[in-house]
Amino acid sequence: MAPYALYIPSPDRYRFFLSPPGTSMIRLRGVNKFYEVGGRPLHVLKDLDLDIAEGELVAIMGSSGSGKSTLLNILGILDAYDAGSYHLDSQLIQHLSEADAARLRSRFIGFVFQSFNLLATKTAAENVALPLYYQGVPRRQRHATALRYLEKVGLLDWAEHLPSELSGGQKQRVAIARALISQPRLVLADEPTGALDSATSREIMDLIQQVNAEGITVIVVTHEQDIAAMMRRTIRLKDGRIEGAAP
Numbered sequence: 361m362a363p364y365a366l367y368i369p370s371p372d373r374y375r376f377f378l379s380p381p382g383t384s385m386i387r388l389r390g391v392n393k394f395y396e397v398g399g400r401p402l403h404v405l406k407d408l409d410l411d412i413a414e415g416e417l418v419a420i421m422g423s424s425g426s427g428k429s430t431l432l433n434i435l436g437i438l439d440a441y442d443a444g445s446y447h448l449d450s451q452l453i454q455h456l457s458e459a460d461a462a463r464l465r466s467r468f469i470g471f472v473f474q475s476f477n478l479l480a481t482k483t484a485a486e487n488v489a490l491p492l493y494y495q496g497v498p499r500r501q502r503h504a505t506a507l508r509y510l511e512k513v514g515l516l517d518w519a520e521h522l523p524s525e526l527s528g529g530q531k532q533r534v535a536i537a538r539a540l541i542s543q544p545r546l547v548l549a550d551e552p553t554g555a556l557d558s559a560t561s562r563e564i565m566d567l568i569q570q571v572n573a574e575g576i577t578v579i580v581v582t583h584e585q586d587i588a589a590m591m592r593r594t595i596r597l598k599d600g601r602i603e604g605a606a607p
């Protein structure tokens with residue numbers, strides 16, 4: 361499974377692999393991730409064990425390069441891992457085809473990114489409706505649903521505006537509405553306030569807390585302590601390991 365012979369799980373860890381998945385929504389056991397850099401393996405995530413229950417609000421902290429985005433991308437089935445196991449809602453996330461991964465993502469997960477990732481030539485409503493477009497929902501219904509979600513994030517009046525006409529905070533609200541429109545059970549946000557001033561950051565985090573209050577599990581990557589303080593639990597990554605976990 362691992363592309364490099366370098367990593368050999370200890371017998372101790374195999375016991376973990378054999379235990380049946382529990383009730384955690386997210387369950388990582390002995391997860392390792394390598395990138396290849398200049399023809400050599402770079403060991404980015406090291407033996408991660410992690411449980412996150414449905415409904416949790418979790419911050420992932422750590423310095424730049426500590427593996428936060430890599431971990432979030434694995435949790436979001438955007439990237440594969442090299443050793444260990446990842447169960448999402450008791451389903452083993454491993455060796456999935458791109459089509460199966462896309463299906464799971466669209467059914468379970470909403471994403472929010474630092475750079476908003478809005479389509480510049482589409483209006484706010486069209487951007488929010490995009491996931492429904494891929495699900496084959498008819499245009500009229502897509503638009504009506506998008507308006508409901510824009511209202512939810514306080515942007516109904518901006519539905520027909522292009523991203524270039526919106527402030528950073530408004531763009532992130534559009535992105536959050538887009539993440540919510542497919543009714544995900546898990547929202548993953550990678551430095552969602554990284555491009556925003558502190559007052560706007562606080563508003564976006566209030567919105568993220570509201571999302572969580574509706575029962576959606578939310579994981580936020582941040583390197584800002586005051587943002588992490590608004591979460592209910594903080595996981596710290598250091599050199600690819602979860603701090604406080606056994607080495």
Ligand SMILES: Nc1ncnc2c1ncn2[C@@H]1O[C@H](COP(=O)(O)OP(=O)(O)O)[C@@H](O)[C@H]1O
Pocket residue numbers: 395396397402404422423424425426427428429430431
């Ligand atoms: N696609 C990639 N190819 C090679 N190396 C990568 C890739 N993505 C990330 N890395 C490296 O992996 C490490 C962790 O990166 P990342 O997960 O983005 O960290 P963080 O989000 O905590 O800043 C860094 O050393 C980074 O340079």
Ligand SMILES: [Mg+2]
Pocket residue numbers: 428429430
């Ligand atoms: Mg990152």
